[in-house]
Amino acid sequence: MKVLLFCDPGIDDSLAIIYALQHPQIELLGIVTSYGNVSKEQATLNAAYLAGLAGRSDIPVISGAEFPLSGENTTYYPEIHGPDGLGPIRPPASIQGNYQGFMHLYKVIEDHLDDVVIIDVGRSTSLAAAFNLNKNLMMKVNRIYIMGGAFYVPGNVTPLAEANFHGDPIAANVVLKYAKEVFISPLNITNHAIVTREVASYIYNSAHSVFKELIPPITEYYAAYYRKMNPGMRGAPVHDVLPLYQLLNHSFIITKERKVTVLTCDDGRGTSAADFRNSSKNDGSQRHIGLLFDYRHFISDFIKTMTV
Ligand code: BDR
Ligand code: CA
Numbered sequence: 517m518k519v520l521l522f523c524d525p526g527i528d529d530s531l532a533i534i535y536a537l538q539h540p541q542i543e544l545l546g547i548v549t550s551y552g553n554v555s556k557e558q559a560t561l562n563a564a565y566l567a568g569l570a571g572r573s574d575i576p577v578i579s580g581a582e583f584p585l586s587g588e589n590t591t592y593y594p595e596i597h598g599p600d601g602l603g604p605i606r607p608p609a610s611i612q613g614n615y616q617g618f619m620h621l622y623k624v625i626e627d628h629l630d631d632v633v634i635i636d637v638g639r640s641t642s643l644a645a646a647f648n649l650n651k652n653l654m655m656k657v658n659r660i661y662i663m664g665g666a667f668y669v670p671g672n673v674t675p676l677a678e679a680n681f682h683g684d685p686i687a688a689n690v691v692l693k694y695a696k697e698v699f700i701s702p703l704n705i706t707n708h709a710i711v712t713r714e715v716a717s718y719i720y721n722s723a724h725s726v727f728k729e730l731i732p733p734i735t736e737y738y739a740a741y742y743r744k745m746n747p748g749m750r751g752a753p754v755h756d757v758l759p760l761y762q763l764l765n766h767s768f769i770i771t772k773e774r775k776v777t778v779l780t781c782d783d784g785r786g787t788s789a790a791d792f793r794n795s796s797k798n799d800g801s802q803r804h805i806g807l808l809f810d811y812r813h814f815i816s817d818f819i820k821t822m823t824v
Contacts, residue, residue: 517763518543518628520621522580523756524552524638525562526597527738531711532637532756533563534727537570539821541764544572545632546616546624550580552638552683553593554601559638562601564613569726576616576624580642584684593679596741603737605730618642622650629656633763636691637663637756639680644687647694660695661759664688665702665776665788667805674786678703681778682786688778698803700776701758702788705769705806709758709814711735712751722823731822754818758806761814768810773802 519542523529536544547567549559560577567575583590600606625632634657636643647654664680665688671677681688692698716735720728739752762769774790790805 517541518545518632519760519763520546520548520624520632520634522548522550522634522636522638522643523563524550524554524559525566526553526559526601526756527603527734528754528756529553529637530562530566530602530734531731531754532760533566534731535757535760535818535821537566537572538725538727538824539760539764540824542760544575545628546576546578546621548578548580548621548642550638550642551582551590551592552680553597555592556580556582558601560615561607561611564611564615565607568611568613569730573613576614576620578616578621578624579618581639581645584639584641585644585686586684590683596738598737603734605733618645621646622653625653625657632657634660635759635763636660637680637759639683640664640687640691641684644684644690647690651694655694655696657696659697659699660691661699661701661763662691663701663706663756663759665700665778667702667704667788667790667792667807669704669707671786672703676784677786678788681788685778685780685786689780692776692778692803699759699762699771699806700803701755701762701806703755705809706755706758707753708809708811709753709755710751711754711815711818713739715751715815715819719819719822725824727822757818758809761817762806765813765817768813769806770808771804771806773798773804775799775801776803776805
């Protein structure tokens with residue numbers, strides 16, 4: 517599977533990058549980095565750092581959005597993801613990488629139009645901008661996978677909204693409007709994709725890759741935040757790995773096909789809405805909303821991929 521990954525690393529984004537780099541069936545064609553958990557500059561550095569650790573400094577790291585389409589200021593999340601987005605790890609201030617400007621993403625897509633899959637695990641701003649600048653090409657991309665939304669379950673940034681959709685609800689609606697086929701991994705499933713301390717130390721003890729030293733400290737940093745917010749929690753949800761997992765494991769995720777709207781009004785900003793009544797009409801604009809998944813299968817796939 518050829519993947520162009522939009523992200524904002526961030527700890528769970530970093531685990532998604534590592535998963536994509538290590539999975540034998542995934543070919544990572546490029547990483548588009550944007551603001552979100554950290555600044556765009558830090559996200560770019562972190563992506564290049566991880567690609568470099570894997571000996572893949574050739575992978576294009578494409579410069580994405582710095583702020584939402586509305587022009588608002590952004591909030592970063594060092595308390596969750598660490599001062600540089602990698603928990604206690606501080607990557608060097610400059611890293612050799614295959615840095616590319618935004619327009620390079622169209623070259624990646626054109627070169628692989630038949631089989632490229634887009635995965636977006638950050639704010640939707642860069643992907644929406646890609647549609648705005650070249651809608652015809654972007655509408656030819658067969659499948660887009662998104663981490664975002666919370667369908668009638670509590671949000672994680674407001675009582676109603678999930679962070680990616682809340683960060684740029686206008687952009688999320690652009691992508692939902694124009695993309696050919698969209699698979700959404702909302703908090704309904706990603707909140708349950710928990711990596712425990714036991715799983716992290718099993719990976720540390722069994723892995724052969726360069727990432728084995730990195731996984732326990734970043735997951736522990738991330739889990740400490742979740743434990744503080746939810747005492748008794750045994751780990752942390754690796755939200756951003758879910759869309760990559762789904763790509764190769766469709767039969768282990770139950771979806772409902774519904775039209776999705778993201779609210780942009782102040783009070784409900786970022787709330788993802790869909791009509792789940794049986795009577796809801798199929799007007800052809802349905803998106804696949806992940807509502808249930810097989811945790812045991814997920815965690816064994818995650819461990820297997822992380823321990824190659
Ligand atoms: C999403 O928000 C970000 O903070 C995470 O990286 C993930 O993409 C979860 O709501
Ligand atoms: Ca993310």
